[in-house]
Amino acid sequence: MDAIDKLKAKYPGANSWKMGDSPELAHExxxxxxxxxxxxxxxxxxxxxxxxxAPRIGSYNIILDGQDVPVCVIRLVSMRLVRFCDVTEAFARKEGEGDLSLGYWRKEHQQFFTxxxxxxxxxxxxxxxFEVVEIL
Known part of the structure; x- marks a missing residue:
């Protein structure tokens, strides 16, 4: 049983995935x-x-780095449907990327979605x- 299978046994129903669209971004x-x-x-x-x-509030996710190695487990605590133009500065800060500004968030996410x-x-x-429930 590999590390991901062990984590899925510990967190039934958990998905495993990496964020971003490149190994470098997934690691970051x-x-x-x-x-x-x-x-x-x-x-x-x-x-x-x-x-x-489909993701749902309360579900667990195993986060992988750019080499598909599990680094942590998170639990989804909130989901909202929001138009791109209505994303707030507070949400951009929670995304934690770059200089934490809404301007940076808009620029990078426009490029990502494109x-x-x-x-x-x-x-x-x-x-x-989400909240981190276990760091591996």
């Missing part, structure tokens, strides 16, 4: 979570329709807040 974001700087994330509403099973295949200032996002 996982490090921010472990340090307690990143306590939120978001994704396009369209991408959530493709996830199996790489993902679709961006609009009016696009709907699922914003998530």
């Amino acid at each position: 974001l996982a490090t921010l979570i472990v340090k307690g700087i990143k306590t939120a994330s978001c994704g396009s509403f369209a991408s959530y329709h493709q996830e199996e099973p 790489r993902e295949g679709y961006f609009s200032d009016e696009m709907e996002l699922i914003t998530e807040e």
Whole structure:
């Protein structure tokens, strides 16, 4: 039984995944979570329709680094549907990236969603807040 399987046995129903769209970004974001700087994330509403099973409040997630190594387990504590243009400075700070400003968040996430295949200032996002339950 590998490390991910052991964690899934400890946290039944947990998904394992890495954040971002490159190994470098996955490593950077996982490090921010472990340090307690990143306590939120978001994704396009369209991408959530493709996830199996869909995330839900209270669910556990095993966060992987850029080499698919588990670094921590988080628990989802909040989810909201928000348009890109309505994301707040407070949420941008909780994402924990760059200089923590809304301007930085908008620039980087516009680039991310464009790489993902679709961006609009009016696009709907699922914003998530989470807590770290175990650092590995």
